[in-house]
Amino acid sequence: MAKKKEVQSSVKDESLIEKRRTQMIQAAVQLFKEKGFHRTTTREIAQAAGFSIGTLYEYIRTKEDILFLVCDNIYNEVQARISTLAMERGTIAELKSAIERYYTLIDDMNDEFVVMYQESKSLQKDALAYVLKKELEMVAIFEEMLRTCYDNDSLTIEREDIPLAAQHIVIQGQMWAFRRWALAKQYSLAQFIERSQQQLLQGMIKGVS
Amino acid sequence: MAKKKEVQSSVKDESLIEKRRTQMIQAAVQLFKEKGFHRTTTREIAQAAGFSIGTLYEYIRTKEDILFLVCDNIYNEVQARISTLAMERGTIAELKSAIERYYTLIDDMNDEFVVMYQESKSLQKDALAYVLKKELEMVAIFEEMLRTCYDNDSLTIEREDIPLAAQHIVIQGQMWAFRRWALAKQYSLAQFIERSQQQLLQGMIKGVS
């Protein structure tokens, strides 16, 4: 659980940092979603967060720090909610449940996901590397699940195609994040999840035609 | 084929406009890919294109016009290369061929695609609407193909799931655009296309277990 990159603050009170950063992240996500990272000014973020520009800069060093905090925050939420999937025996049911949880999470945090995927490239090299690492961990979770299922003799898929399949699951989630506005006309979230589970797993599950 | 948005130029000579814009699109794509739209300056684009900042502004009105030209250019290419699939009889073979052509195109124009997906949100409302419309047309082409196949009695899929399947095909293409750097370690383009065809169509084709 080593923190790779720390955002420096000149304020000492840790709980206050926590509180202010939460305010600032919420404000930033909203604004980044509307106008994008570059078109949003630090003043706007401060104002939307409810404090002055001076106060904003007591809790970060640069504007980019805010973007990093947004991205970091999302992954922490994601991992917190996904990692509860214990995956003890590696059943297909558990895999389906993981997909459901993941897509539900994406739906809950739609704004944040869109912002992260659209803007994370604006991060500096080290911050970007950190975010990409987190993203690969996400794919790795599903790879691991698929592999356990495979070892349980539950999948017909080739072992070497597991990475692609895992990416597929993640990408399908991004699809909901990016095109909810288009897809929601036709599917509810529940329907989307059901259809996705079917399409993604269809044909790779033993005993299912 | 009504042009929704025209980029104004104060130069009259059409062939010169064509030539200069091609230069500027090529320069811009390279720069946008490296540094993103917002971090790229108009001066840099002019210099990379081989003319002065003053000349650049003879052929466009705003910086955003350049981004629009990049996006517009991609769709013109796409449509030119995909639309040749007349899809007369709606066979599975033709569907597979369309997927192959589409993914090959994405591979050819990788830089442009990445730029478009990353930056198109920076377009003004009307230009963005135009680009989204073009993208939906892309999905519509595959929907149409799937529907023809369906009517040909070639698909087991539900008719109402055709839009989702079409989106799926397009998204899978984006996956190659965005993650070629990661995927290429494991798959060649040909292999990726083959695997994708299999995963995307698997289970929805009649007569295939």
Place this chain on the structure above:
Amino acid sequence: MAKKKEVQSSVKDESLIEKRRTQMIQAAVQLFKEKGFHRTTTREIAQAAGFSIGTLYEYIRTKEDILFLVCDNIYNEVQARISTLAMERGTIAELKSAIERYYTLIDDMNDEFVVMYQESKSLQKDALAYVLKKELEMVAIFEEMLRTCYDNDSLTIEREDIPLAAQHIVIQGQMWAFRRWALAKQYSLAQFIERSQQQLLQGMIKGVS
């Protein structure tokens, strides 16, 4: 000995004021020497002095007050150490001794002197006037000494050149303050003093060729 300028403090306890100000002067001298007055922040001074920014402002009113305290402190030291030269009979030996004491003091308080000469221009008009007055008093001490020597019939110099000669003695001291880093390669302090006494007084002392 009327105090021209008082630095206000909201703290009552005089000995505490004394203590805190000593701390802050020491910290400030060090920082001003390294980075200059303008590049040093009040926060840095407070931290280096060992207390909080809030406490710092209990003992001063503005940042400039700190600079004034530094300058004032130097002159207090100077006067304390130089004025002990009672100069009762106005001998050449006493003049030489005064030069030695003065230059030794400059060597001891090198940092403070450099800071004062570099930064005193940043003082407000009234504070600057006070510092300049103190400096002129410094020159006046040597003028007085030279004049006594002159009246003692010990100098060949013109009486009207005494002010210039006095300035010369002071300036030569500044030379050691500013260029000790260069001069120290060639001369020890003792050697510098000896050479200076020789050059400064050479030719103006009766009975010396």
Place this chain on the structure above:
Amino acid sequence: MAKKKEVQSSVKDESLIEKRRTQMIQAAVQLFKEKGFHRTTTREIAQAAGFSIGTLYEYIRTKEDILFLVCDNIYNEVQARISTLAMERGTIAELKSAIERYYTLIDDMNDEFVVMYQESKSLQKDALAYVLKKELEMVAIFEEMLRTCYDNDSLTIEREDIPLAAQHIVIQGQMWAFRRWALAKQYSLAQFIERSQQQLLQGMIKGVS
């Protein structure tokens, strides 16, 4: 005549650069003299120079560049005017003439000198090194003159004291720069030069009592 440090400009026309920089240097010297480098804003400099802030930054990269240009400009002037002293035979008359020229120059460029000595410490390491090097060259010119005089058998001074004597000449010049306001009450420039020549050279010239 190798230029150690170049200030970058995005304007290509060399003669225009020359012209604009001259304007900007003149404006800056005036303002730096009045308020110091740090209290002067780039906007003020641009305005005083007669163009916009944007134009100012077409000819420099950072505010510090302006200070560097000011310092560089002074030394170029100084060297241009001093180097005409051919010093062919190394006579005392020529040495005196050099001192006269140097002090006259300082008087002419009083504002610039004060600014340079007060503010050059605000330069970055490399720019500061360049300025210090130029200053040492100034001392070296006088050292060279003194040494030639010495070899001509014209000086009674010890050879090892030549560096100190050269520094002395330079420092005495700075005295006029810094304290003209005080000294001018008593001496005209001509008188100051005469007295300085006398005091500086007195006793080190053979055949003069």
Place this chain on the structure above:
DNA sequence: CATGAATGAGACTTCATTCAT
């Protein structure tokens, strides 16, 4: 048509100072 110097609004960031705790 081509050029590139000029413009200035506006962005990010700093930091002296205050004041409630």
Place this chain on the structure above:
DNA sequence: GATGAATGAAGTCTCATTCAT
């Protein structure tokens, strides 16, 4: 008396766009 979080004026610098040559 001590603390340190909050403030916002002000500074430096960028860059899209214009227009005279």
